[in-house]
Amino acid sequence: QKATKRYLKQIIPHPYYNAYTYDNDIAxxxxxxxxxxxxxxxxxxxxxxxxxxxxxxxxxxxxxxxxREG
Structure with missing residues (x-):
């Protein structure tokens, strides 16, 4: 089966991402x-x-x- 491959040019994290609480854990x-x-x-x-x-x-x-949380 053929695959389509792409590479990441950049990752843009949410400006209010909080690494402690994981709030806004999206990019x-x-x-x-x-x-x-x-x-x-x-x-x-x-x-x-x-x-x-x-x-x-x-x-x-x-x-x-x-x-899950915890």
């Missing part, structure tokens, strides 16, 4: 070259901040690092 990653969308490469679609998820609805999340 933008700029790639070294553009990505061409295809059947297997697509942008992520995020819900609006007003979206309410019904109790019991199945959702997917992604991340890395700690899986």
């Amino acid at each position: 933008l990653m700029e790639l070294d070259s553009p990505v061409t969308y295809s059947e297997t490469i697509r942008p992520i679609c995020l819900p609006s901040s007003e979206t309410i998820f019904p109790t019991g609805e199945t959702v997917s999340i992604s991340g890395w690092g700690a899986t």
Whole structure:
């Protein structure tokens, strides 16, 4: 299977990231070259901040690092 490889040009951390509390633990990653969308490469679609998820609805999340506080 073919892979599409990109390198990071820069990482832009949140300006108010707190390494002690992990508040604002998010960053933008700029790639070294553009990505061409295809059947297997697509942008992520995020819900609006007003979206309410019904109790019991199945959702997917992604991340890395700690899986819980403490």
